[in-house]
Amino acid sequence: MSDAKKSNPNIKPELESQYNQAPINTVPAVVLIATPILALFLVPWYLWTHSVGLGTWAVFAFLMAWTGMGITAGYHRLFAHKAYKAHPIIQNFLLIGGTLAVESSVFDWCSGHRRHHRFVDDEYKDPYSARRGFWFSHIGWMLRNYPSGQHDFKNIPDLTKQKLLRHQHKHYGAWIIVTNTVILLSFGWLVGDILGVFVLAGLLRLVLTHHFTFFINSLCHMFGTRPYTDTNTARDNFILAIFTWGEGYHNYHHFFQYDYRNGVKWWQYDPTKWLILVCSKLGLAKNLRKVDEATIRHAQVQMQFKKVNSRLEKLGMQGFNIHADFKAFKDKITAEYDSFNATIAEWQALKAKVVEMKKTEFAERLNEVDELMRAQFQSIESKIMEHGKSLDMTLRQLKQISV
Ligand SMILES: [Zn+2]
Ligand SMILES: [Zn+2]
Known part of the structure; x- marks a missing residue:
């Protein structure tokens, strides 16, 4: 046990010993350790001894996108969070992409992920708690059968109802072997380079997709900014968004x-959100769930206040508080x-x-209600934005004072 753990009062010795004695999770451990080692030798050898055609690289790129977003748009935002509804064509396309990624069944993945959100950072309940360090949250949590990794699927009743997902879970081994073999063979045959497709679009793509996804649980809980909340370790990180199909804004x-x-900002790099948006424009996705602008701004402004106050406290401790300007x-x-706070209270009352009103008014008058309220909402929302701007300014001034 490390010194940090010894001194942590939250560590419970009896639970900790269960963690230390957790048995090896044989199949995932073999796959997760063997594939990167194999890739490390096979890929450079292959690239050195063969000339790889554009077709093979195109298959590699397509499968990177399909499997990567099979996880982000499929497993994560569709199945785990129900952030939108997908047409069966899209749902099944993403389900196959997610299966090709070899990151466990939808049931296991989503049940664990919902626990991660519910108990984020808890050393005993969050399956990939960042508080257990980089190695554990990145890959260690899958190598052994830890108590926090046991799922009873009580938190995914919406998914266990679906027949196809039940089939995928029950015959998961067959699903990954069949999808990977059939798809790689077909593409290999199509571009006339079966071996190249297996090495690059199969093995290399699998290892990269694994670790790019794992970055979300490890690095996205370690490096970056916290513009919306500091109640957990999750961070926003643009560079990680590039590797994770937009999931870096964690x-x-x-x-x-x-x-x-x-x-969430229109300019933030999130290909998964663009894919979902395009699908909705094509009539292949609907009910895209969005948090309203004012709520988002509220969270941001509150975090800014927090930052200002903690800076003021620091300055106060340095003796600045005797200064009249201060x-x-x-x-x-x-x-x-x-x-x-007064604006927020006004806005919440309006909501x-x-x-x-929507409960009591007749259905045909709902449009009028919407119309009436829209103007009021807009004025309050712009007030909230103003607070945000003026806070940005005060923060800048504060930086000048503290230099
Ligand atoms: Zn999530
Ligand atoms: Zn997380």
Whole structure:
């Protein structure tokens, strides 16, 4: 046990010993250890001794996207979070992509993931708790049968109802062998390079997809910013978004997990959200769930207040509080905070009123209600944005004071 663990008062010795004695998870351990070692030797050898055609690289790129987004758009946002509804064509396409990724059945994956959200960072309940360090949250949690990795599927009743998903879970081994073999053979035959497709679009793609997904549980809980919440270790990280088909905006995702977007700003790199959006435009996806702008801004502004206050506290400890300018600055922040809270209260009251009106008004008058409220919402939302801007300014001033 490390010194950090010894000194952590939350560590429970009897549970910890269960962790230390967890048996090896044989099949996943062999796959997860053997495939990267194999790739490390086979891929350079193959590239050195063969010339790889454009067709093979195209298959590699297509399968990277299909399996990667089979996990992000399929396993994650569709099955685990129900962030949108997909046409059966899309649902099955993503299910096959997710199966090709060899990251366990939808049942296992989603049950574990829902636990991850529910108990995030808990050393004993979060299956890939970042508090157990990089190795555990990245891959270690799959190598042994840890108590936190046992699923009873009580948290996925919506998925256990689906016949095809039950079939995938029951015959998972056959699913991964058949899908990988049939698809790789077909593409290999199509581009006339079966061996190349197996080495690059099979093995290399599998290892890269594995570790890019695992980055979300490890690095996305370690490096990056926390614009929406600091109640857990999840981070927003643009660079990781590039490798993870947009899942790098993990701080946002942990705060607003049902949103079909992870990169919530229109300019944030999130190909998974664009794929879902395109599908919805084509009539292949619907009910895309989104958190409204004001709620998102609310979370951001609250985090900014928190940051300002902790900076002020630090400055206070350095003896700045005797300075008259500093006192005025503190008052300004407090006034800003009060006015922000008043706006939020107003906005929440308006939301409650809309719900109430929609309950009591006749159905044909709902449009009028929407129309009436839209203007009021807009004015309050713009007020919230104003608070945000003025806070940004005060933060900048604070940085100048502290230099
Ligand atoms: Zn997470
Ligand atoms: Zn999630």
